[in-house]
Amino acid sequence: MDQKRALVTGITGQDGSYLLELLLSQGYEVHGIIRRSSVFTTDRIDHLYEDPHEVGRKVILHYGDLTDSAVLRRVIDRAQPHEVYNLGAQSHVKVSFEEPEYTADVVAMGALRMLQAVLDYREKSGQDVRVYQAGSSEMFGSSPPPQGADTPFHPRSPYGVSKVAAHWYGVNAREAYGLFLCNGILFNHESPRRGETFVTRKITRAVGRIVEGLQTKLFLGNLEAKRDWGFAGDYVKAMQLMLQQDEPGDYVVATGTCHSVRDFVEEAFGCVDLEWEKYVEVDPGYFRPSEVHVLQGDTTLCWERLGWKAEVDFPNLVRMMVDYDVTLARQEGIMRTAGHHMAVRGAASI
Numbered sequence: 001m002d003q004k005r006a007l008v009t010g011i012t013g014q015d016g017s018y019l020l021e022l023l024l025s026q027g028y029e030v031h032g033i034i035r036r037s038s039v040f041t042t043d044r045i046d047h048l049y050e051d052p053h054e055v056g057r058k059v060i061l062h063y064g065d066l067t068d069s070a071v072l073r074r075v076i077d078r079a080q081p082h083e084v085y086n087l088g089a090q091s092h093v094k095v096s097f098e099e100p101e102y103t104a105d106v107v108a109m110g111a112l113r114m115l116q117a118v119l120d121y122r123e124k125s126g127q128d129v130r131v132y133q134a135g136s137s138e139m140f141g142s143s144p145p146p147q148g149a150d151t152p153f154h155p156r157s158p159y160g161v162s163k164v165a166a167h168w169y170g171v172n173a174r175e176a177y178g179l180f181l182c183n184g185i186l187f188n189h190e191s192p193r194r195g196e197t198f199v200t201r202k203i204t205r206a207v208g209r210i211v212e213g214l215q216t217k218l219f220l221g222n223l224e225a226k227r228d229w230g231f232a233g234d235y236v237k238a239m240q241l242m243l244q245q246d247e248p249g250d251y252v253v254a255t256g257t258c259h260s261v262r263d264f265v266e267e268a269f270g271c272v273d274l275e276w277e278k279y280v281e282v283d284p285g286y287f288r289p290s291e292v293h294v295l296q297g298d299t300t301l302c303w304e305r306l307g308w309k310a311e312v313d314f315p316n317l318v319r320m321m322v323d324y325d326v327t328l329a330r331q332e333g334i335m336r337t338a339g340h341h342m343a344v345r346g347a348a349s350i
């Protein structure tokens with residue numbers, strides 16, 4: 001094959017940015033779909049941006065949206081991808097209770113729209129296309145741990161239900177039309193680029209701001225929930241590996257270990273020698289109508305078939321995020337002194 005081309009939805013997100021770095025390092029030309037917004041949303045990929053006037057550029061961004069099938073078709077026609085990574089999503093579980101219909105439109109219908117566009121392009125062009133669908137451990141919901149390839153789905157949020165629908169649309173395209181489609185069932189993965197309303201980043205951001213004297217309290221919801229937290233930079237490698245196999249398949253991607261939100265809080269405050277009990281308060285407003293209590297992945301298949309395992313462990317992940325957020329808070333302090341204010345909070349109750 002000459003130039004390998006990939007199309008990535010959700011390229012401005014946490015995973016999209018790490019995947020873009022990985023694909024570029026492997027010589028791909030990468031097309032990304034970005035949404036129009038009244039402010040720039042490309043912070044995470046600005047270091048890789050290439051001006052449209054640059055000859056032979058490897059990063060090409062297209063405006064589009066998973067709710068708009070016409071534009072998905074147009075972008076696929078232009079990008080002519082060999083691989084499609086469908087990462088775009090309204091990815092916040094708590095928000096999905098507040099916006100269930102929109103979440104279903106983007107996450108479930110969006111995946112279906114993308115699949116149909118790929119199938120039509122494949123028929124028209126005669127070119128084979130491999131598809132990665134970003135599935136989630138939220139699909140397992142209340143099924144007891146460890147959750148693996150054979151664990152039944154029992155989603156506990158509109159987001160989880162929508163991801164299950166996307167999963168099965170993918171399986172059906174594989175079975176009905178022979179599409180090379182891989183569902184990656186990824187457990188929680190974090191990084192300094194994690195959105196600030198997810199619990200890990202909310203915690204490390206608060207730790208940094210408390211250290212710098214910019215904040216005195218951190219309000220959280222359920223401290224007893226347990227998650228299998230890994231590093232996003234590791235997880236995008238598994239996505240790409242799936243599409244390089246001889247046969248398509250579905251994979252659980254996780255560390256195999258599990259910690260509570262309370263453990264994360266302890267570890268993060270411990271990194272800066274602070275007693276977390278002095279700063280953290282539980283606000284029931286952050287509880288979810290139905291919670292996923294324990295997620296811990298069975299990593300066997302991923303290791304046996306892909307030779308993939310998580311490299312960054314829990315203490316190093318927390319340390320990486322805290323270090324980044326202490327530096328960020330220091331910069332925020334300097335900007336405040338100069339009269340500028342950085343946004344730090346999302347809407348209430350997420």
Ligand code: NAP
Binds near residue numbers: 189
């Ligand atoms: P993220 O940081 O929230 O990024 C989501 C991306 O989707 C952003 O680029 C966002 O664009 C884009 N997007 C949102 N709505 C869209 C729409 N209507 N049309 C097109 N694009 C849209 O999520 P992430 O953590 O990188 O996760 C990537 C994928 O993996 C998501 O599908 C998520 O559900 C799934 N997943 C994540 C985890 C995890 O722990 N991180 C675990 C399992 C599965 P804007 O930048 O414009 O908002």
Ligand code: G4F
Binds near residue numbers: 135138187202220350
């Ligand atoms: O960080 P979270 O919001 O992530 P959640 O709900 O596990 O979802 C993330 O991981 C999924 C994979 O399993 C992805 F598919 C999804 O897109 C997303 O990336 O919440 C983690 C836990 C929950 O049990 C929540 O109830 O932390 C608990 N929590 C406690 N206090 C909180 C808070 N969560 C948030 N966001 N904010 C809190 O103040």
